[in-house]
Amino acid sequence: MDITDRTVFIAGATSGIGRELARRFAAAGSAVIVGGRRTDLLDELAAEGFATVPIDVTDQGSVDRARDTILRDHPGLDTVVTMSGTGVPEDLRDPAHFSAAQETIDTNLLGTIRVIDAFTPHLIGRGAGTIITVSSGIGFLPFPLMPTYAASKAAVHAYSEALRAQLDGTGVEVSELVPPAVATTPEQAKLNPRALDLGEFATEVMDLLRADPTPREILVKGVLMHRWAERDGTYDELVAQRSQALASLPGRR
Structure with a gap:
């Protein structure tokens, strides 16, 4: 795709990978609208020159308001990136994990669907555009410490495949970004020395x-x-290796 003259909305770009990709699209020449929940971070990005819009992908009303604002101010929108995501460790022996599982599915899977649904009619009406979904390497090779995160990202992959098939012939393409572990902060780099450097990851993605x-x-x-x-x-060997992280759960050895 030509990344030099796009109008891109990234839902969940106030930090981490989303924020870095917003900067890369802008540096390439595209107009970028950053969406997120944290108004303080949106203010920081507005000071950098980005258009910003508040959005909570778990709230249909918030998604609809963000869509209306974006299409009013940027009627040429042609690219939507569904970056919003969350995930935490879960102990599946403890039923108290369910609230975390519910939040993860609501954000990662249903949030992705809400954003896509909000903008699909516009993109189809243009006869051209790109939807970029964001799954994860963990969706293909589970990390047992974060089971619902893995399940949500596997679901995003399957949904992306179906979306691509259903939009065939409309001029709207669907691309799935599959990140591995990426160190978005110095603290994360220390916790996971194998995580990719954010800048190097973003350069490879844009290429x-x-x-x-x-x-x-x-x-x-x-x-x-x-x-x-x-x-x-x-697969089996790698899942076994990754299962060693379960020892970090309370009461596990």
């Missing part, structure tokens, strides 16, 4: 997005071991 046609899946090199674990026969 992949520039391809024509836009790849169906945006796969940086660091996520290939996750994406193709079953094909490569490494």
Whole structure:
């Protein structure tokens, strides 16, 4: 895709990967609208020159208001990125985990669907555009410490595949960004030395997005071991390795 002259809305771009990709799209020449819940961070990004809009992807009214604001001020919108996400460790032996599971599904899966539904009629009406969903390497190679996060991202992958098939012939393309672990803060880099550097990750993502046609899946090199674990026969071994993190749960050894 041509990233030099797009009008891009990124839901969930006030921090982390979303914020970095917003800056990369803008640096390439695209107009970027940043959406998020935290007004203080939206104010910071507005000071950088970004258009901003409050949005809570778990609230249908908030999503609808954000859509109306964006399409009023940016009727040429042609790219939507569903970046909003959350996930925490869960102990599946403790039923108290359910509230965390519910929040994760509501944000990662239903939030993705809400945002897509809000903008799909506009993009179809234009006869052209791009939807970029965001799943995760964990959706293909589960991290047992975060089971609902993995399930939600596997669901986003399946939904993206179905969405692409249903939008075939409309001029609207669907691309799925599949991040591995990315160190979005120095603290995260210390906690997970294997996590990719945010800047290096973003550079690789933007290079992949520039391809024509836009790849169906945006796969940086660091996520290939996750994406193709079953094909490569490494799935069981890698899940067993990742299961060692369960020892960090209270009462586990």
